[in-house]
Amino acid sequence: MPNLVNVHFNTSTGNKNNDLGMRPMQAKVYEERNQQYILIKAPPASGKSRALMFVALDKLVNQGLKKVIVAVPEMSIGSSFKDTDLMTYGFYSNWSVEEKYNLCSTGDDQADPSKVKAVIQFLDDANAKILVCTHATLRFAYRQLSVDKFNDCVLAIDEFHHTSASGDNQLGNLIDGVMNHSTAHIIAMTGSYFRGDTVPILLPQDEAKFQQVTYSYYEQLNSYKYLKSLGIGYHFYTGNYLTAISEVLDPNKKTIIHIPNVNSKESTGDKYLEVEYIISKLGEEVSRENGDIINVKLHGSNKVIKVANLVDDSKTRPEVLNYLRNIEHPDDMDIIIALGMAKEGFDWEYCEHALTIGYRSSMTEVIQIIGRATRDSEGKSHAQFTNLIAQPDAEDEEVQGSVNNMIKAITVSLLMEQVLAPAVNFKARSDLKPGEEVSGNTIVIDDVDSPLSPEAKKVLANQDNIQAKLLQDIKTMGGLMTNQTLPEVLLDVDLPKLIREESPNLSENEVDTLAEVIFKQLVIQGNGGLVNEEDLPDDAEPFIPGLTETGGTTGTGGGEKGDAEPDKKFVLLGNKFINIADLHVDLIKEINPFQNAFEVLSKSVDEKMLKTLQDVVKGMKSTMKVEEAMALVDRIAEFKTEHDRLPSISSVDDYESHLGEAVECLRKERQRQMMRLLRHD
Numbered sequence: 001m002p003n004l005v006n007v008h009f010n011t012s013t014g015n016k017n018n019d020l021g022m023r024p025m026q027a028k029v030y031e032e033r034n035q036q037y038i039l040i041k042a043p044p045a046s047g048k049s050r051a052l053m054f055v056a057l058d059k060l061v062n063q064g065l066k067k068v069i070v071a072v073p074e075m076s077i078g079s080s081f082k083d084t085d086l087m088t089y090g091f092y093s094n095w096s097v098e099e100k101y102n103l104c105s106t107g108d109d110q111a112d113p114s115k116v117k118a119v120i121q122f123l124d125d126a127n128a129k130i131l132v133c134t135h136a137t138l139r140f141a142y143r144q145l146s147v148d149k150f151n152d153c154v155l156a157i158d159e160f161h162h163t164s165a166s167g168d169n170q171l172g173n174l175i176d177g178v179m180n181h182s183t184a185h186i187i188a189m190t191g192s193y194f195r196g197d198t199v200p201i202l203l204p205q206d207e208a209k210f211q212q213v214t215y216s217y218y219e220q221l222n223s224y225k226y227l228k229s230l231g232i233g234y235h236f237y238t239g240n241y242l243t244a245i246s247e248v249l250d251p252n253k254k255t256i257i258h259i260p261n262v263n264s265k266e267s268t269g270d271k272y273l274e275v276e277y278i279i280s281k282l283g284e285e286v287s288r289e290n291g292d293i294i295n296v297k298l299h300g301s302n303k304v305i306k307v308a309n310l311v312d313d314s315k316t317r318p319e320v321l322n323y324l325r326n327i328e329h330p331d332d333m334d335i336i337i338a339l340g341m342a343k344e345g346f347d348w349e350y351c352e353h354a355l356t357i358g359y360r361s362s363m364t365e366v367i368q369i370i371g372r373a374t375r376d377s378e379g380k381s382h383a384q385f386t387n388l389i390a391q392p393d394a395e396d397e398e399v400q401g402s403v404n405n406m407i408k409a410i411t412v413s414l415l416m417e418q419v420l421a422p423a424v425n426f427k428a429r430s431d432l433k434p435g436e437e438v439s440g441n442t443i444v445i446d447d448v449d450s451p452l453s454p455e456a457k458k459v460l461a462n463q464d465n466i467q468a469k470l471l472q473d474i475k476t477m478g479g480l481m482t483n484q485t486l487p488e489v490l491l492d493v494d495l496p497k498l499i500r501e502e503s504p505n506l507s508e509n510e511v512d513t514l515a516e517v518i519f520k521q522l523v524i525q526g527n528g529g530l531v532n533e534e535d536l537p538d539d540a541e542p543f544i545p546g547l548t549e550t551g552g553t554t555g556t557g558g559g560e561k562g563d564a565e566p567d568k569k570f571v572l573l574g575n576k577f578i579n580i581a582d583l584h585v586d587l588i589k590e591i592n593p594f595q596n597a598f599e600v601l602s603k604s605v606d607e608k609m610l611k612t613l614q615d616v617v618k619g620m621k622s623t624m625k626v627e628e629a630m631a632l633v634d635r636i637a638e639f640k641t642e643h644d645r646l647p648s649i650s651s652v653d654d655y656e657s658h659l660g661e662a663v664e665c666l667r668k669e670r671q672r673q674m675m676r677l678l679r680h681d
Contacts, residue, residue, distance in 0.1 A: 004413035021089025044371025078104020260358035291319030305334035359405035421525035526593030
């Protein structure tokens with residue numbers, strides 16, 4: 001099956017360090033070093049760990065803070081914060097962690113009482129500066145401490161999406177307590193600022209306190225020296241995944257294999273036998289070293305590869321982890337087999353293929369897994385993520401669950417299209433200085449008559465939060481991809497709803513403006529990004545309002561490339577280049593930027609399964625809401641004028657059926673209103 005996403009990077013020299021030894025992303029973070037609360041959103045391998053070091057050291061040396069606590073979700077990630085020489089490359093201080101306060105260097109028990117005691121001791125030690133521990137250790141220590149113990153501390157939380165605003169999230173409660181009852185500074189870091197569930201990471205009032213620094217996948221990957229492309233593909237199997245794994249597993253590629261959870265239907269129920277079977281498909285075991293580092297002689301070859309077993313959670317695992325932490329050469333490891341480990345924060349720069357078996361309900365998890373393969377490394381020109389998933393069967397009793405999972409898989413691909421697309425910035429005209437020129441990838445929003453509020457501008461600057469939430473809405477996304485939900489419903493109903501949830505104090509005018517902006521962003525990214533006029537192909541067909549199909553005009557403009565206004569930006573829709581200035585709501589409503597993934601999928605999946613997908617999506621849709629039906633009133637009127645009747649909900653035509661559903665919804669609402677009036681009479 002072809003990749004749903006296949007991206008080629010324009011590798012550049014943009015990764016050069018500045019005079020302080022900082023990469024571009026790190027310098028971007030360092031500019032905000034005086035902020036009390038900083039949220040860093042940047043992809044794997046972008047240098048978040050070192051960015052934290054620069055800012056934390058500045059807070060210790062220049063801002064009067066006394067201590068730094070770095071918390072990571074699991075032991076193996078702690079190695080990213082080991083002693084680091086920064087002065088050699090231009091910085092004024094080195095990052096140094098006393099061995100007794102590096103609580104991730106030894107052991108395997110994240111909640112070890114001795115480590116909890118070490119955190120408490122660290123806070124009382126006047127000479128101690130830096131401590132590294134796990135989230136779990138920090139949580140247990142927090143229970144035993146008065147919150148004012150964190151006064152004058154820098155609290156750095158790696159993989160911040162583990163936090164949530166839910167009342168039963170212990171890490172979230174810790175963050176809430178520290179923010180509201182201490183003078184601590186917080187630096188939060190994540191590669192994906194959204195969770196696998198619908199619970200927000202922070203409450204809006206707390207999130208508003210953070211200065212957000214965003215560095216996109218696009219910026220990161222285009223600064224690489226060696227890695228030039230990334231592919232994301234989905235392959236289907238029938239029966240047992242072990243019978244199909246050889247089709248997608250190349251023993252000559254540095255690969256992390258994530259087998260399915262033992263409780264999932266993709267699992268055989270015996271994770272140890274699955275590991276043995278995968279190894280047997282590769283070749284013959286020759287020997288073992290360092291716990292479960294297995295030397296395997298490949299079938300039909302004299303080549304011996306090294307396979308690490310992270311599935312076995314016996315006493316050998318610490319040895320395996322220790323071996324993996326100290327890899328320095330490509331030949332030190334070839335394939336890692338894991339279940340719950342080797343995901344977020346796991347550093348194996350030579351990995352070029354992330355092979356995941358079974359659906360993953362959390363897009364955050366998938367983004368993290370993809371990140372294992374997208375680190376820049378000499379000799380690695382292509383990175384690949386492959387999801388080996390069960391083929392949904394129209395006769396399967398669990399087909400609804402299977403199709404639901406498939407939509408999630410497609411949604412992940414769409415999300416990756418967003419984070420890998422060239423960044424398009426939107427800037428309010430009210431923020432422009434007289435004579436100020438904007439960059440080629442910036443679109444100006446004309447808000448002079450009604451300037452956007454600071455809160456609206458913050459939503460504008462962090463609109464990726466809205467996009468991520470949208471892409472996690474399975475019902476909406478499934479409906480959009482299969483044309484069960486019309487794009488105008490997304491523009492008029494779904495996006496405004498998400499924007500209001502993000503910032504409930506915005507005016508209706510601001511909500512509408514932001515919805516249109518975010519929709520334009522989706523359209524632009526989904527259709528290849530912006531094209532400057534000077535970069536249009538010689539045979540380009542610019543779309544100009546008033547231009548007839550035959551090439552004549554109705555009185556405005558002409559059809560030649562040179563006739564367009566100077567310094568304009570275009571997006572390719574169909575076979576014509578549309579001037580962004582002409583990409584108004586009426587035209588946007590005719591575009592479905594989400595159809596591409598479904599069309600790619602349809603090339604490799606039979607008609608029966610696709611029909612099942614559409615039927616199940618339709619069945620999954622919740623009862624239409626009045627505001628959604630109201631957004632379709634004009635379409636209903638057009639249908640009635642053309643066919644001399646109202647659309648029917650029972651029509652075999654999906655479009656008419658959708659309009660018919662809106663008619664029924666409006667009828668029911670009218671009946672409810674009539675009943676209320678009768679009661680008042």
